[in-house]
Structure formats: C-alpha cells, structure tokens
Amino acid sequence: xxxxxxxxxxxxxxxxxxxxxxxxxxxxxxxxxxxxxxxxxxxxxxxxxxxxxxxxxxxxxxxxxxxxxxxxxxxxxxxxxxxxxxxxxxxxxxxxxxxxxxxxxxxxxxxxxxxxxxxxxxxxxxxxxxxxxxxxxxxxxxxxxxxxxxxxxxxxxxxxxxxxxxxxxxxxxxxxxxxxxxxxxxxxxxxxxxxxxxxxxxxxxxxxxxxxxxxxxxxxxxxxxxxxxxxxxxxxxxxxxxxxxxxxxxxxxxxxxxxxxxxxxxxxxxxxxxxxxxxxxxxxxxxxxxxxxxxxxxxxxxxxxxxxxxxxxxxxxxxxxxxxxxxxxxxxxxxxxxxxxxxxxxxxxxxxxxxxxxxxxxxxxxxxxxxxxxxxxxxxxxxxxxxxxxxxxxxxxxxx
Amino acid sequence: xxxxxxxxxxxxxxxxxxxxxxxxxxxxxxxxxxxxxxxxxxxxxxxxxxxxxxxxxxxxxxxxxxxxxxxxxxxxxxxxxxxxxxxxxxxxxxxxxxxxxxxxxxxxxxxxxxxxxxxxxxxxxxxxxxxxxxxxxxxxxxxxxxxxxxxxxxxxx
Amino acid sequence: xxxxxxxxxxxxxxxxxxxxxxxxxxxxxxxxxxxxxxxxxxxxxxxxxxxxxxxxxxxxxxxxxxxxxxxxxxxxxxxxxxxxxxxxxxxxxxxxxxxxxxxxxxxxxxxxxxxxxxxxxxxxxxxxxxxxxxxxxxxxxxxxxxxxxxxxxxxxxxxxxxxxxxxxxxxxxxxxxxxxxxxxxxxxxxxxxxxxxxxxxxxxxxxxxxxxxxxxxxxxxxxxxxxxxxxxxxxxxxxxxxxxxxxxxxxxxxxxxxxxxxxxxxxxxxxxxxxxxxxxxxxxxxxxxxxxxxxxxxxxxxxxxxxxxxxxxxxxxxxxxxx
Numbered sequence: 033x034x035x036x037x038x039x040x041x042x043x044x045x046x047x048x049x050x051x052x053x054x055x056x057x058x059x060x061x062x063x064x065x066x067x068x069x070x071x072x073x074x075x076x077x078x079x080x081x082x083x084x085x086x087x088x089x090x091x092x093x094x095x096x097x098x099x100x101x102x103x104x105x106x107x108x109x110x111x112x113x114x115x116x117x118x119x120x121x122x123x124x125x126x127x128x129x130x131x132x133x134x135x136x137x138x139x140x141x142x143x144x145x146x147x148x149x150x151x152x153x154x155x156x157x158x159x160x161x162x163x164x165x166x167x168x169x170x171x172x173x174x175x176x177x178x179x180x181x182x183x184x185x186x187x188x189x190x191x192x193x194x195x196x197x198x199x200x201x202x203x204x205x206x207x208x209x210x211x212x213x214x215x216x217x218x219x220x221x222x223x224x225x226x227x228x229x230x231x232x233x234x235x236x237x238x239x240x241x242x243x244x245x246x247x248x249x250x251x252x253x254x255x256x257x258x259x260x261x262x263x264x265x266x267x268x269x270x271x272x273x274x275x276x277x278x279x280x281x282x283x284x285x286x287x288x289x290x291x292x293x294x295x296x297x298x299x300x301x302x303x304x305x306x307x308x309x310x311x312x313x314x315x316x317x318x319x320x321x322x323x324x325x326x327x328x329x330x331x332x333x334x335x336x337x338x339x340x341x342x343x344x345x346x347x348x349x350x351x352x353x354x355x356x357x358x359x360x361x362x363x364x365x366x367x368x369x370x371x372x373x374x375x376x377x378x379x380x381x382x383x384x385x386x387x388x389x390x391x392x393x394x395x396x397x398x399x400x401x402x403x404x405x406x407x408x409x410x411x412x413x414x415x416x417x418x419x420x421x422x423x424x425x426x427x428x429x430x431x432x
Numbered sequence: 433x434x435x436x437x438x439x440x441x442x443x444x445x446x447x448x449x450x451x452x453x454x455x456x457x458x459x460x461x462x463x464x465x466x467x468x469x470x471x472x473x474x475x476x477x478x479x480x481x482x483x484x485x486x487x488x489x490x491x492x493x494x495x496x497x498x499x500x501x502x503x504x505x506x507x508x509x510x511x512x513x514x515x516x517x518x519x520x521x522x523x524x525x526x527x528x529x530x531x532x533x534x535x536x537x538x539x540x541x542x543x544x545x546x547x548x549x550x551x552x553x554x555x556x557x558x559x560x561x562x563x564x565x566x567x568x569x570x571x572x573x574x575x576x577x578x579x580x581x582x583x584x585x586x587x588x589x
Numbered sequence: 590x591x592x593x594x595x596x597x598x599x600x601x602x603x604x605x606x607x608x609x610x611x612x613x614x615x616x617x618x619x620x621x622x623x624x625x626x627x628x629x630x631x632x633x634x635x636x637x638x639x640x641x642x643x644x645x646x647x648x649x650x651x652x653x654x655x656x657x658x659x660x661x662x663x664x665x666x667x668x669x670x671x672x673x674x675x676x677x678x679x680x681x682x683x684x685x686x687x688x689x690x691x692x693x694x695x696x697x698x699x700x701x702x703x704x705x706x707x708x709x710x711x712x713x714x715x716x717x718x719x720x721x722x723x724x725x726x727x728x729x730x731x732x733x734x735x736x737x738x739x740x741x742x743x744x745x746x747x748x749x750x751x752x753x754x755x756x757x758x759x760x761x762x763x764x765x766x767x768x769x770x771x772x773x774x775x776x777x778x779x780x781x782x783x784x785x786x787x788x789x790x791x792x793x794x795x796x797x798x799x800x801x802x803x804x805x806x807x808x809x810x811x812x813x814x815x816x817x818x819x820x821x822x823x824x825x826x827x828x829x830x831x832x833x834x835x836x837x838x839x840x841x842x843x844x845x846x847x848x849x850x851x852x853x854x855x856x857x858x859x860x861x862x863x864x865x866x867x868x869x870x871x872x873x874x875x876x877x878x879x880x881x882x883x884x885x886x887x888x889x890x891x892x893x894x895x896x897x898x899x900x901x902x903x904x905x906x907x908x909x910x911x912x
Contacts, residue, residue: 076571077577323462361535
C-alpha cells in the first residue's frame with residue numbers, strides 16, 4: 033500500500049515554506065514531488081521599478097544568509113555595465129565579507145544537519161561558535177545579517193588595524209573549533225551511520241540535473257565560480273576547491289567543513305595582503321545600454337544575475353537565479369528510494385533557502401474584521417505613536 | 433580555449449546556424465540562433481564543446497517579441513544562447529531531452545511570460561498559485577499589479 | 590492500621606503523590622543535565638534554578654484547549670492517555686522501596702513480580718501504538734508502526750539482561766534479588782554488561798534520543814503525539830516521566846543493589862540511585878544522533894541480544910563457581 037504524505041508547507045524539518053509530496057510505501061519513498069511558490073515575492077518585477085542604488089537593498093533582502101552574495105553579484109554586474117574599475121582594497125574587503133559569510137552559512141548548516149539527524153548537541157555547539165563569526169561581521173559592517181557593505185563602485189566601510197587583529201584572534205578560536213567539528217562529524221559512529229550512503233547522486237546525474245555548489249562538488253565535479261570565472265581579485269588569492277567522491281550527505285558535510293577551513297586561509301591571506309587606497313569610486317547614476325551575466329559563488333553554490341540596462345537609472349530586466357533553485361531537480365532524484373527518516377537530511381543537504389518577507393504590511397483589526405493597507409511611512413508614524421504610550425525601562429538587566 | 437576559438441569552433445560545427453556571435457568581455461559569449469535551430473545548437477554545445485551546465489533561462493519582454501536566453505557555463509567560459517519568439521505566437525520547444533535539469537527554468541518561463549514550452553514533461557505551474565487566472569503573466573511589461581479584494585474565509589458572517 | 594498503611598503506600602509514598610513530585614524533579618534534572626552537556630543553561634526562571642519549570646509546563650498544558658480530530662475514535666483517543674498513566678502508576682507499586690517483606694508474600698512483593706513489572710512496563714508501548722493509530726493522521730500512523738517495530742527490537746535484550754541478576758540471585762522476586770546483592774555487593778560486577786544493555790533498552794523504551802524514532806519531529810512531525818493537545822498530551826508526558834522513574838528504579842534494583850534500610854535510608858538510596866541512572870541516560874541522549882529504524886532493529890538483534898545471551902552465560906558460570 034502506498035500513501036502520499038505532505039512534507040510542508042509547514043513542517044518542523046523545514047524552516048521555510050515549501051511543499052514536498054512524498055509517495056511512500058512503508059518506510060521507503062517511491063516518488064517525490066516539489067511544489068514551490070509559497071514565498072514568491074516578485075522581486076524581479078520590483079527590480080524593474082527601482083533605481084540601481086535602491087536595487088542593492090532589494091537584492092540584499094532576497095535572502096537573509098546570502099545577503100552579501102546577491103548584492104555582490106548584482107553590484108559586480110552593474111559595475112561591469114558602466115565600465116567602472118573598483119579599487120583593489122574594496123575588492124579585497126568584498127572577498128573578506130564573502131568568506132566570513134561562507135563560514136557563517138556553513139556553520140549554520142552543520143548545526144541544522146545535526147538537528148535534522150537528531151544530534152542536538154552538535155547543533156548547539158556549532159551555533160554557539162557561529163556567534164563568533166556574527167560578532168566579526170558586526171565589528172566590520174555594523175550588522176549581523178544584512179551587512180549592507182556593498183555599493184556601486186566599491187564598499188561603504190573600511191577596516192582598520194585593530195579590527196584586523198581582532199578578526200585574526202577570533203579566527204584562531206574558530207579554526208580550532210572547526211577542526212574539532214570535522215573530527216566529530218566524520219567520526220561519531222551514530223552520526224556517520226545516518227549520513228553515509230544517504231541521498232546518492234552520481235557524477236553523471238549531478239551534471240545532467242545542473243546541480244550547483246557543494247551538492248555538485250560532493251559528487252566529484254570541481255566546479256567553483258571563484259576558480260572558473262574569477263571576480264573580485266579571486267584569481268590572486270590561493271585556495272583549493274574542495275570535492276568529495278562519496279556522492280552522499282557525508283560527502284556534502286565534508287566538502288562544507290573543508291570549505292570553511294579554506295575560507296580561514298583566504299581571510300588570513302586577505303587581511304595580510306590588504307592593499308592600501310580608497311574603498312570606493314564615484315559611480316554615475318545612469319548605466320549605459322547593455323547586458324551582462326554576473327556569476328558569484330555563494331555558500332550554497334553558483335548564483336547568477338542577468339542584468340539588461342536601457343540607458344536610464346532603472347534596469348530593463350534583472351534575472352536572479354539563486355543556487356537553491358538549481359538544486360531542486362537533483363533533490364527529487366536523491367529522495368527517490370530513500371527512507372522517510374532521510375527526507376530532512378537529504379533536503380537539508382542542499383542547504384535550501386526559500387526566501388522570505390513581504391514589502392507591504394497588512395493590518396487586520398481583530399474586533400471589526402476590517403482590513404486596511406498601510407504604507408511604510410504610515411507604519412512608522414503608527415509605531416512612533418505607539419511608542420509614546422509605552423514606558424521605557426531603564427538599566428534593564430539581561431536575566432542571564 | 434579562448435572565446436575566439438570557441439566561437440569559431442561553434443560556427444564550424446553548427447554549419448551556419450549561428451546568426452550572430454559576440455564576445456563583449458572576457459569569459460562572456462553571446463550567440464543568437466533561430467528558435468527552430470535551438471536544440472541542434474545546444475546539443476552541439478553540450479556534446480562537442482563541453483558546455484554541460486545550464487545556469488538558468490532568462491526571459492525578456494522586448495515588446496513585439498520575447499527574448500529567451502539560455503545561460504551555459506563551462507570551465508572556460510559563460511555562453512548565452514539567445515533566441516526570439518513572436519509575441520502573438522509564443523512557443524518554444526523544450527530542451528529537457530538534452531539537459532534534464534532545465535525543467536524548472538522552463539516551467540518558470542511558462543509561468544512568468546506565458547511562453548508555451550512544447551513537449552515539456554511536466555507543464556504544471558511552478559511558482560504561481562493553482563488558481564492563478566490563465567493568460568496573466570507577471571513579468572510581461574504590460575502587467576500591472578492590483579491587490580485583489582481580501583476575502584477572509586469564515587470571517588464577516 | 591494495615592489498611593491506613595496501604596492507603597498511604599498507594600496514594601502518598603511511594604504512590605501517586607510522591608511519583609508525581611519526583612517525576613517533575615526528574616524531568617527538571619534531566620533537562621538541566623542535558624542542557625549543561627550541550628553548553629546551554631536549561632530552565633532558569635521558574636523557581637530556584639528553574640526547578641518549577643516542569644510544573645509550569647504541566648499547568649500550561651492542562652489549561653490548553655483540547656482538540657480531537659474529527660475522524661478519530663473519540664473514546665479511545667481520550668481514554669488511552671489515562672490508561673497509560675494508570676499502568677505506569679501501577680507498575681511503580683512493585684518497586685521494593687518501602688513496606689515490603691522478603692519472606693511474607695504481599696500484594697506488592699511476591700515471587701515473579703519482576704515479570705509483572707516488565708510486563709506492565711511494556712504496556713505503554715502498546716498504548717502509544719494505539720494512540721498513534723487512532724489519531725488517523727499519516728504521521729501518527731507511521732509513528733505508531735515505528736513504536737511497534739522498535740518494541741520488537743529492544744524488548745528481548747531488556748528481558749535477557751534483567752534475567753541474569755535474577756538467575757544469579759536465584760529468585761524471581763525483586764526484593765529478594767535486591768537483598769541478595771546487598772549482602773554480596775562484589776557480585777554486582779558480574780552483571781556489568783547486562784547493566785549497559787538494560788540502559789540502552791530502557792532508553793529505547795522511553796523513546797529518548799538516539800531512539801526517539803517514533804516521534805522524531807524533523808521526520809514525522811510529532812509522530813504518535815502529532816494530534817495530541819492539552820490535557821491528553823500532559824497525561825502522555827507524565828506517563829513518560831513516571832516510566833522514566835520506574836525504569837531507572839528497576840535497573841537500580843536489579844543491577845545496583847536496590848534500596849536498603851528503613852523509610853529514610855531507602856528513600857535516600859532511591860533518589861541517589863535513580864538520579865545516577867537518569868544522569869547516564871541524559872549523557873547517552875546528548876552523545877548520539879538519532880538512529881534510523883532499520884539501524885535500531887539491527888543494533889538490538891545483532892549486538893544487544895547476543896551480548897545479553899553472553900551475559901547469561903557468564904552469570905551461569907559464576908553461579909556454578911560460587912556454589
């Protein structure tokens with residue numbers, strides 16, 4: 033007897049809404065189907081109505097964790113269109129933030145993988161150390177998640193010597209912890225038993241289904257945009273592309289941990305060889321007519337933006353392909369003939385990121401049931417009005 | 433392999449099916465083909481020139497025509513195959529037989545531009561809801577969004 | 590007088606009231622130990638060091654709305670948690686803590702009570718299966734099936750491991766087994782393999798990580814508990830908490846020499862020994878990731894069951910030597 037069970041749109045294993053329909057027979061999955069669109073915000077349409085500068089902030093909000101990836105990809109494309117050469121120091125700072133973001137994303141993923149496998153201790157430990165990266169990012173950019181460091185023509189903030197030494201000190205701790213996780217994640221018997229041999233994706237399938245990022249590299253294909261199509265001075269920075277031949281979830285874990293270790297090396301190189309000079313050049317508001325394809329290696333894989341300009345200060349068309357979409361066909365192939373118990377692991381192994389948030393708030397009055405739509409300014413006024421009536425607590429101590 | 437060699441080789445292998453080939457910057461190639469020659473050119477790209485990875489498919493509304501761009505990537509270069517279909521008869525053949533991973537991008541194009549992808553194995557909408565009105569294509573330039581009237585199920589009895 | 594004593598035994602100590610209070614304490618202890626092992630703080634705010642947090646959780650659950658699925662069998666759905674709680678409360682009666690004698694046969698101590706206790710402890714599994722099945726939810730049904738599949742895995746190793754101290758003591762009576770080991774504490778070392786088998790089997794019986802397969806939240810939402818809310822869920826949680834005490838009490842009795850002495854000293858021994866067992870279970874919970882159902886069954890049949898038989902062989906040899 034086979035039944036269809038819905039995994040999602042709301043399910044504890046998924047942090048964001050997506051619907052996976054599984055046809056199962058006993059504990060074995062016979063067929064899988066993915067239904068998207070629960071979180072579609074029409075960002076591509078939104079891009080067409082905003083100026084290039086405004087679009088940086090829209091691009092930043094495509095995804096929370098890859099916020100730097102989307103802006104860098106977009107900004108690189110726009111700079112190429114308008115023929116701008118950014119200062120080397122700016123490119124290095126972009127690389128620095130990008131690699132910190134990669135560490136942050138991969139440590140987060142490790143924790144999630146532990147949680148999906150029921151290994152909550154691993155989850156708690158990696159997420160504690162992820163805080164260190166968040167602190168570094170806050171130190172540099174002032175924000176923990178949306179760094180807002182990119183602008184057309186360079187970066188918005190410079191780093192100084194004290195910040196450099198601080199980052200290097202933090203890195204020492206992180207490197208030690210990551211070695212420990214590598215040891216733990218690849219040697220702990222019950223964890224390895226859950227990961228190895230799960231979600232097989234052969235090299236041929238991975239290429240045919242156009243998988244990207246660690247999913248592809250764990251199947252033995254050494255595709256990395258940083259090496260194949262270097263941007264932001266990546267051609268000057270020595271690093272290795274991490275691959276694995278095991279083609280399973282364990283391989284994806286190993287690839288990610290090795291990438292984190294590579295990122296530490298890149299950051300050290302960048303900090304030691306940071307060129308002097310300005311961090312940005314002045315950019316014109318209007319972009320000449322043209323088109324370009326901008327690629328970027330996000331933590332989850334290849335991120336691609338196609339930008340078409342029409343000579344005004346607004347783009348004609350801006351196509352965004354986030355890495356997760358490229359991995360969905362491969363996920364369906366991986367899920368088939370697996371166990372129910374492996375669904376969260378296989379799905380989490382592509383590091384899915386189904387992005388979020390709407391731009392317009394809708395307020396529903398509970399008593400009358402009437403709906404009114406408020407613009408952002410009205411909301412701001414409303415919050416200020418609300419704020420006046422609440423008392424401010426002074427010197428509040430954090431209960432811990 | 434530099435861009436020059438790739439373009440020459442492609443022209444040679446496809447036998448005059450390339451209408452236009454430009455190389456505006458390093459590692460970027462744009463070629464233009466007719467919709468009926470698309471599959472042939474793509475299979476040449478995949479089998480002879482090692483462009484195995486399809487990054488994405490982009491649709492652009494150009495007024496009278498829709499431009500469809502297939503972005504391919506290999507170790508050497510990024511190649512964009514450009515083709516145009518008329519607005520009054522927006523139809524294109526699927527390339528899933530050559531590149532199975534293109535299915536989601538083709539479904540997205542179908543949703544967003546109303547371009548009919550012929551012989552697609554799975555024609556359901558990808559991103560739009562199931563009750564989306566037919567013939568309304570959000571990414572066409574003539575689409576203007578209007579917030580539908582809110583109906584709360586079970587409310588306001 | 591005897592009737593008053595029996596009523597006191599059933600209702601206050603070590604009956605319902607004591608078990609309820611101690612179950613709350615054990616849950617707090619387990620949560621705190623688990624949290625500290627994971628580098629967290631655990632409950633902090635309710636009471637001193639969060640000691641009242643489990644009570645607060647129960648009060649919250651009891652005050653929540655109860656939702657019964659439309660297609661579910663309403664009588665079974667609401668009665669099963671109460672049955673489960675009643676069964677584990679009954680099983681607690683057989684632990685030799687107080688008011689028992691090793692010679693006279695009473696209602697709570699007689700030859701063969703170890704079998705009755707194990708039998709009563711296996712009933713909650715059936716209750717959980719029925720609860721999952723009667724919820725008429727896909728996830729609950731899968732959870733229910735997993736409960737039964739796991740039951741076939743861990744029950745035999747548990748029985749085999751508990752058998753060996755009984756053979757060594759030459760009795761099927763818990764109080765006699767405990768007394769035997771109290772007078773020969775050196776012989777406890779013989780059962781060391783059995784002790785660990787019993788710990789693993791108990792962990793599986795209580796469905797805690799690495800054996801929380803039937804209600805793995807990331808896989809099958811809440812499994813057997815997916816449809817349970819409010820009071821019914823609270824009963825199930827209380828059932829699991831009391832089962833934890835009874836299970837660790839059983840292990841403490843047969844493997845750690847029971848609870849010697851009068852009212853006060855047996856009480857202290859009971860607390861110390863059960864907390865020790867619960868602490869070991871918490872360590873196990875934090876050190877492993879969840880197994881798959883096939884791996885779990887394989888583990889119990891390929892490793893635990895043969896080890897249990899090996900333990901019995903050792904016990905038989907030792908028994909031959911000491912005679």
